[in-house]
Amino acid sequence: MPRYFTEEHEWIDVEGDSATIGITDYAQEQLGDIVFVETPQAGTELAKGAEAAVVESVKAASDVYSPISGTVTEGNSALDDDPELVNSSPEEEGWFFRLTVSDASELESLMNEAAYKAFCDGL
Amino acid sequence: MVKGLGFRALPRCARDLSMTDNDDFEEQPPEKLPLDSWHRGHGARMVPFAGYEMPIQYEGIKAEHDWTRNHASLFDVSHMGQLAVSGENAAHELEKLLPASIANLPEGQMRYSLLLTEAGGIIDDLIVTNTGAHLALVVNGACKWDDIAHLREHLDDDVTLTHFDDFALLALQGPEAAAVLEGIVPGVGELSFMRAGLFKWNGHHLWVSRAGYTGEDGFEISIHQGHAAALADALVADDRVKLAGLGARDSLRLEAGLPLYGHDLTLDTDPVSAGLSFALAKSRRATGGYFGHAPSMARLEDGGVAQKRVGLALEGRLPAREGAKVYSGDALVGTVTSGGFSPTLGHPVAMAFVETEHAESGTELHLEVRDKRLPARVVPLPFVPHRYHRKGAL
Known part of the structure; x- marks a missing residue:
């Protein structure tokens, strides 16, 4: 299953036409202790770059925008009661939402893991 | 895209805001604290705050917050302005600018006070201490230059205003702070809340105040910047002490219900609305003689705010x-x-x-x-x- 990354520190797992999206370990480290996550409702149509989720850390609120276009199939309800999952397991249990990919060509501009690692090392 | 990874907007002195209208005004790059490299060496994440690069966190805000409530944390608050007013008429002159009773402030006693405008708006909040040698003021970092200008403008020329800009200010806060500091600076444990005194450590003078802005017991220690790293080393060598940054300081002071200038207090707020009527000294309510006296008294009336x-x-x-x-x-x-x-x-x-x-x-x-x-x-x-x-x- 290919995993893509964005310069805005999101990861995207793609399986067929379904994508799971979360924020990277680097992003959670920068955000600090996360106290609340608001994920999108199933059925929400998201254009690439649309506001998709909000993550509140102890220090600030941050918007998460959708890295690709699609229709939300599920928000991660585990984050309602346990937002710390984003800190403890950002790239697995702390995923934010799933969507049905509407334009697979949007994935072509994203980074693979090695490219993302090089990108973070350069920050 | 994850946006807003930075800390929220800087608190700033309300008087600074007019500067943003001036096209010629350019933001100065932030200055470095005396302990800048020391903080970086201890894993601090530094952010611009009040004109300085400040440690916002080391291990994480929540861990630092919890450690302060249960043990002791070391905060660097050297961005704050350490000022002193001296001269024969210093107390009388300060009483023109502060609604506090200064002339009768006993040596070694600290008092919370406010710089007020003539309309009774809040220019800054501060702590004034009678050190014996002078009246020391600790003011907010973001406001200190405006405060200095205000003091210079309104204090009589016979009064000397000193800015101790070569001194660091370290805060040790938490229920274990007293035991830790007593271990390396014997005698500090005898200070009670809002009392201060001169102590010696390794041959260096320390001005130690039993105060802070976390709601916990603790101290603020003023020390010449040349010795600050050695003192910080000595404090964090104790297992009961961890480092804490601005992030934890903000969440701790919020829980303690303590207002922060530039956010809860501004030129548009006044002591009575802000719940700081205690800073309007009872002994000076009838006689007045300070900026903001009349409007403050009107606000103290029922229905006044x-x-x-x-x-x-x-x-x-x-x-x-x-x-x-x-x-x-x-x-x-x-x-x-x-x-x-x-x-x-x-x-x-x-x-x-x-x-x-x-x-x-x-x-x-x-x-x-x-x-x-x-x-x-x-x-x-x-x-x-x-x-x-x-x-x-x-």
Whole structure:
């Protein structure tokens, strides 16, 4: 299953036409202790770059925008009661939402893991 | 895209705001603290704050917050302005600018006070201490240059104003702070809350104040910048001490219900609305003779203030931040001035200015966050009880 990354520190797992999206370990480290996550409702149509989720850390609120276009199939309800999952397991249990990919060509501009690692090392 | 990875907007002195209208004004790059490289060596994440690069966190805000409530944390607050006023008429002259009783301030005693405008607006909040040698002022870092200008403008020329800009200020805060500091600076444990004195450590002078801004027992230690790293080393060598940054300082002071200048206090707020009437010394209410006296007295009358600073407790986990609107039913009745998640209580809390008729404890209100209305209840401040080492207390 290919995993893509964005310069805005999101990861995207793609399986067929379904994508799971979360924020990277680097992003959670920068955000600090996360106290609340608001994920999108199933059925929400998201254009690439649309506001998709909000993550509140102890220090600030941050918007998460959708890295690709699609229709939300599920928000991660585990984050309602346990937002710390984003800190403890950002790239697995702390995923934010799933969507049905509407334009697979949007994935072509994203980074693979090695490219993302090089990108973070350069920050 | 994850946006807003930085810390929220800097608190700034209200008087600075006029500068933003000036096209010629350029933001100066932030200065470095005396302990800048020391903080970086200890894993600090540095952010610009009050004109300095400041440590916002080391291990993480919540861990640092919890450690301060249970053990002892070392904070670098060297960005704050350490000033002194001296001369025969220093106390009398300061009384023209502060609503406090300064002339009768005993040696070694500290007092919270406010610089007020003629209209009674708050220029800054500060601590004044009679050190014996002079009257020391510790003012907010973001406001210190404006404060100095205000003092220079209004104090008589016979009064000497000194800026100790070569001194660091370290805060050791938490229930184990006294045992830790007593171990390396014997005698400090005898200070009670809001008392201060001169001590020696390794041959260096320390001015130690039993005070802080976390709600916990603790000390603020003024030391020449050349010796500050050695003192910081000695403090963190104790297993009971960890480093804490601005992030934890903000969440701790919020839980302690302590207002932050530039957020809860501004030129547009006044001592009575802000719940700081205690700073309007009873002994000076009749006689006055300070900036802001008449409007402050009018505000002390019943019905004298249109709004009041209150504490708000929220349910759930979604915090309401500064700027969130406060509603009673459909009526807009106030604005949040500080807000966040309380690590100690496990739910969000906020401070807000609300219309006086909605300021009673127990009043049910709503806070608007994005498209949601969050229920909130007015509660007494502080949210988390203070644990100061008061005189006479065990």
